[in-house]
Structures are given as C-alpha cells and as structure tokens.
Amino acid sequence: MDNVQQKCYDLETVAREKGIRYFLISFIDLSGAQRAKLVPASAIAGMQKNGAGFAGFAAAFDMSPADPDLLAIPDPSGLVQLPWKPEVGWLPADLKMHGQYVTQGPRNTLKRMIQRAADHGITVKTGVEAEFFLVTPDGAQVGDEHDSSVKPCYDASALMRRYDVIAELCDAMQSLGWEPYQNDHEDANGQFEMNWKYADALVTADRHVFFKFMARAIAEKHGLRATFMPKPFMHLTGSGCHAHISLWQGASNVCHDPADKMELSAKGYNFVGGLIHNAKALCAILNPTVNSYKRINAPRTVSGATWSPNTVTYAGDNRTHMIRVPGGGRFEMRLPDGAANPYLLQAALLAAGLDGIEQGRDPGEPLDINMYLEGHKVQNAMRLPLNLLDALRALDESAVLRGMLGDGFVDPYLKIKTADWNAHCGHLSEWERQMTMDC
Ligand code: ADP
C-alpha cells in the first residue's frame, strides 16, 4: 500500500506538474496547534521518504529535549495547493520516532480508531460545523462595529458586510472539491459558519485542520482575525464544532432504519449509547481548554440561548440536548467546541461510539423537551463537567477511553493538558482581586 501510494503521488513529479515551489509539511500537536516546515520542492523527495524532522519537546508533546527527531511523514493523498498561494502545497503528516508511528500523534490516534471501526466492517463518515468569529486583529472586539444586534443569527446585512472573506473561503472550498453548500451569520455578533459536505472521518479531519488554517489566512488578508476560541465574549454565544456522524458498510448507511421513530438503526442507537456513556471523559478532548467550560454549562446569552449542551441527554430534532437525531440515519454530537483538535475530535467520537457498539450500550429513551427551559424538571440527568480539571480527571479514570485510545495516548495528553490547567491556576484574575481584596 505504502509503495502504491508513493508511486501514484511522487511529490517531486506532482510539484513539477502543478507548479508547486514549496511544501508545507504539517501536523497538529496535543495543544491543538498546527506546526509545519516549509520545504522547497527540490528537497521533497527525501522528505517524502524519511519525513521532516522536528524537536517534539518544542511542540506540545510529552517528549524531552534529549529525544531524537520526531519525523513528520507527509501523506500525499491529503495534498492541498493553497488556494490563495498555489505555489505552496499543504500536506498533512503522520508522526514517527524510532521507526514507529508515535502513539500520542493525533492523526495516528485517529487512524487507529478508523482501523478499529474497519475491524467491525464499518466506515465512519462525519461532517463538522466549525463556527468562528471574525474579530479585530488584537482579538479584543468583534471585527464589524455595525454588527451589534442582540439577535444576529442569519443577519443578511452583517453577512454581506463580510462577503469578501466568506466568498473567498467558499470559492476555495469549491475549487478543492469539498462541495460547500451554505454560509451564514451565526448566533453571536461577528460569528459565522460555513458548511461543506461530510466525508470519511480522516478526510473530514484533514479538511477541518485546513479550514481553520485557511480561515485565519484569508481573514488576515482582509485585515481581520478568525478565531475558533470557544467563548471569546462572555455575553455572546460561543463557537461550537458540532459533529454529524453516520456509519457505513459499502454504499449502505447502516445507521439508517426508516422504520424507527428516529430513523436510527440498532447500531446507531448503540453508538449514541457509547457517546452518552463516555460523555464526561470525552469532554477532556472535545472541550480541551479552560475557556471551553465557559461555553458549555453557560448562562443564557443576549440572544436568548447558548445553543450548547448542559446535560448528557439526547433527543430527536431538538437543539437543546447534547445529541440531536435529525433523521435520515445520522446524529449530531453538539458537545465539541472550536478548540477541539480536529483529529482527536474524530478519534474520541469513534472511540466512544465503537465502545457503544462493542458493549451494546443502550442510550435509554430520548428526552423530547426544551432542555434550556425544562431541564430542572429532569431528575438524574447527568451533568457535564464544570471545568477542564473535572474533565481531565474523568478521562484519567475512564477505563473505556484508555482501552480504546491507549495509555500511550491518554497519559501524554493528560500531562500536556494538566500543565495548561496548572498554568491557569497560577494566574491571578481581576475577579479574584475584587472578590477577595476585602475579605
Ligand atoms: P445543522 O446546522 O442543522 O446542524 P448543517 O447543515 O450546518 O446542520 O451541518 C450538517 C453537517 O452534517 C454537514 O457537514 C453535512 O455534510 C453533515 N452530514 C449530512 N448528512 C450526513 C451523514 N449522513 N453523515 C455524516 N454527516 C452528515
């Protein structure tokens, strides 16, 4: 397989054919940051074979300065010519050290979960809704001073004032064959969403990484800054990254049962059961920052709703729960936010869902109520973690996610994220001063 790929995608030849002068060999580290090396086409043949070398300690991995090179082996099938600078070819990469795929590598972790699904004869297809804000370059304010309505969702004028950015992004997706189909102004001032068609989980993850990179680059060109931060402004709705999921065997969606009241098959219910069973621990990956917990469990925003879940519940076509089943043989996990690492987001969903299938987990009855208004009436609805530390502890204690993702992933991940939490705790906030000065 490797040899076949190498032959079809000889990057030196591709560079000559497509006029690529440089390749950007890219990976995502455990903090969710994208790291890369810019490699001239003249040197790509060696890099394609041996990888580009990085010091893993300098990126956010559980590695030491004494470790050998972390080698990023580009995956030529993921090549994207930057639509705004076609002489550069972007390449997602898999991480190797000592000749082995690195267990803590996010893309490697997703590939292991995809293989586990394949062992069940399943291909998982997913689509993501990567909401983002366009803000001023210093990040302090919404980038459009006229965008101040208290209910700005779908605001036609505010959308059109950002036409240049949105259309450039959408044209780019079109040219890349992603099949984008709609763009809108979202529920917060300055917030947008752009939708493209679902695909195999790895393809969606690579596109999600590239989308974030591209949105930042194109916003910058227009004097703005794109941010996927989960809750950049306390009074406004935060940026989620809903994930839609379906399960396939060949051309057949085995999540779909038209005879069921929610059009979901037994396998689909089990997958949902796995997401529910593992939800608290999943938060450590789907809501991976201190800031993430200001989006979930949030008080109502100025628009009237946060659109983010508070409880581990599911329902039909109802947006007030953690999981929404809109029909047609797919379901929507509304928990992930804009800070989620695109590879780990998919890996975590597959891990929890496959656990549901393997253990035949029952999600229970759906709760078809308005959770924002009537949630208090539901006895025993499981609450989501209130902060990053609670979520990290839940992941630490999750035998299921440890078993699925591997201790070789979970332990390094917890180490990097616990360091974030500790850094946060070392920060003296203005709120603390106000509340404690006169104690
Ligand atoms: P909504 O805002 O109603 O949640 P969107 O249209 O914004 O929905 O996003 C829906 C996402 O779900 C898109 O990425 C779409 O491609 C994806 N999707 C649609 N059908 C499926 C499916 N069968 N399996 C996985 N993803 C799907």
Ligand code: MG
């Ligand atoms: Mg949407």
Ligand code: MG
């Ligand atoms: Mg949605």
